[in-house]
Amino acid sequence: MEISSSQSVHKFKSERLDRSPKVLLWVSMVSMSMLFAGLTSAYVVRQAEGNWDAFNIPMAFLISTIIIVASSGTLHWALKAIRKDDLKTTKTFLIITLGLGFAFVFSQFLGWSELVENGVYFVNKKTPSGSFFYVLTGLHLAHIVGGLLYLMIISAKSILNKYNSSNYLGIQLCSIYWHFLDVLWLYLYAFLWFIR
Template sequence: MTSILLFLAGLIGFGAWWLAKQRITAKPWLEEGIAGEFPGGGATSLPAAKIGLGVFLAVVGALFALFISAYSMRMGMSDWRSVPMPRLLWPNTGMLIMSSVALQWALVSVRRDDMDVVRACLLAAGAFSVAFLAGQLLVWRQLSETGYLLTGNPANSFFYLITGLHGLHMLGGLVALGRATDRSWRSDAPSRVALSVELCALYWHFLLLVWLVLLNLLTGWADEFVDICRALLT
């Protein structure tokens, strides 16, 4: 239940942050001045790519919410045997956090017209992401070598399914990141890569949020953190 609430709260917060950045919640009829002079009041609309990504993330978020709900309900049955979590999951999480940070730094740098930093950050984000995926494969290998196979137990199947689904979305993101990186090396104009960098950063932040919720679902780290906070407050 904690994972579901955490995931829903994260999605709501992520959506509110995204809407605020796009000024979708603005009220142009309350603005003063000549029409078209205030931000968001011109003829240009939200780029189709942003709208498409927003719709896609909503669908992906709903998909993961269904898997989280199914996992939470299934684990209460008698045939459930928990999977021991390899310690490698924590360094992998660090790699994903670093990739998200690198893309945010790239977004800040592209707004400052610093293309050298943008290129370096895009390359770093790609390297951290590949390291994360390689680490996930090593986790799978460790579990299979210790007898936790895909069909051995429902808990095993869910672990491979949800981590594999997250990894597939990472692979798809790497394709877009590769194109953005290639474009940054072909042009010195920040305007040509600004939208691509922003979309990649948004996508990586979303995948990081999903992964943190999945990690809590698998390891219960957030539950332990809440218990510690409660103990400190009482």
């Protein structure tokens, strides 16, 4: 009876420890959502004032969209695999996700370079449309870079067999954050595509 009681206490403490980082992550994601909601609202207000030049969004940003959706899928499979103690599959999908994350960053830079070639600059005295585009996509990319750093950490830990079916909080937190960035990008891409 004593053993089961101490196990219950340990499980309760473990659940509380797991809950704290999740709550902090959700709070920070709500803050990020508010930031981007504010920026997209400012975009709409400024566009309505006139002096706004529309421009075509380069194909590289569509490729970015496909890449980030795919990376969400691979990270989800990594999470499913660790819950089954399938370490080999977990490692494989974490590394694939990492590769896709870097591909997303690369495609964003390709998109920006194409915009510059087409005369859409970050600073343009004639129109602020390019500035808003660079700020929105650049801020999202900054959050992606943060996610990539965390992905590198959990990938390294996975290679060192630090995770199993009863200890995978790091992968779970990274998965929640990455899916959030995926949804955020889909919102931004749709917003920038339709509200030009």
